[in-house]
Amino acid sequence: MNPKENLAKLELQLPDVSSPGGSYESVNVRKDIAYIAIQFPILNEKYKYQGRLGNEISTQQGYKAMELCALNVLAQIDKKIGFENIVGLNHIDAYFQSGADWDDSPIVVNGASDLFVKVLEEKGKHSRAIFGVEKLPRNFSVGLTASFTVEMK
Numbered sequence: 336m337n338p339k340e341n342l343a344k345l346e347l348q349l350p351d352v353s354s355p356g357g358s359y360e361s362v363n364v365r366k367d368i369a370y371i372a373i374q375f376p377i378l379n380e381k382y383k384y385q386g387r388l389g390n391e392i393s394t395q396q397g398y399k400a401m402e403l404c405a406l407n408v409l410a411q412i413d414k415k416i417g418f419e420n421i422v423g424l425n426h427i428d429a430y431f432q433s434g435a436d437w438d439d440s441p442i443v444v445n446g447a448s449d450l451f452v453k454v455l456e457e458k459g460k461h462s463r464a465i466f467g468v469e470k471l472p473r474n475f476s477v478g479l480t481a482s483f484t485v486e487m488k
Contacts, residue, residue: 338409338418341454349410350403351379356472362415364485369416371481373430374407375473376400385474389437392476397439401429401446404479408447409454412483422484423458424451429465430478440465447479 342348355361355372363370376384384400386392392400412418429444444465451459461481471478 338413338454341456342409345450345453347406349413350377350406352410352414353377353380353407362411364416364487367422367484367486368425369412369483369485371408371411371483373478373480374404374411375471375475375478376403377407378403382473382475384476386476387432387434387437388439388443388476389434394437394439394442397431397443397476398446400475400477401443401479402450404477405447405450408479408481409450416483416485416487420485420487421455421458422486424455424461425482425484426461427451427463427482428480429463430468430471431465432468432471432474432476440467443477 359372361372383403384392384396388397427447429447431440431443444463448463451461
């Protein structure tokens with residue numbers, strides 16, 4: 336597995352790591368589990384994909400928004416832990432805000448799930464939960480948290 340080569344094959348680059356928006360750590364390691372704080376569709380400090388899925392944001396745009404959240408998770412891993420220390424992705428929690436009649440959240444969350452498997456291969460397989468919420472910070476359409484098993488070398 337070479338995540339950086341896989342990203343290059345996908346013609347993707349890791350964004351700059353964003354700073355926490357409050358009093359917390361963006362990556363918290365406890366024993367052999369790394370918890371990644373919620374990542375939003377931010378590209379190099381620029382807010383993207385703001386609005387409600389099904390209203391201002393299409394399902395396809397939501398897929399891309401969730402993919403960007405996953406890229407931000409990977410950027411945090413790369414900077415704070417190192418891909419070489421990843422045993423595997425355990426679980427993701429995906430959050431979204433949508434219009435009343437929109438119901439394509441699994442398709443949107445596949446934006447993250449697909450990317451993790453393409454970049455991390457076997458180590459990217461995971462379980463997930465999806466939560467519709469009334470409001471996300473800065474009116475982001477989606478957000479993503481993740482946990483990884485790590486083995487620090």
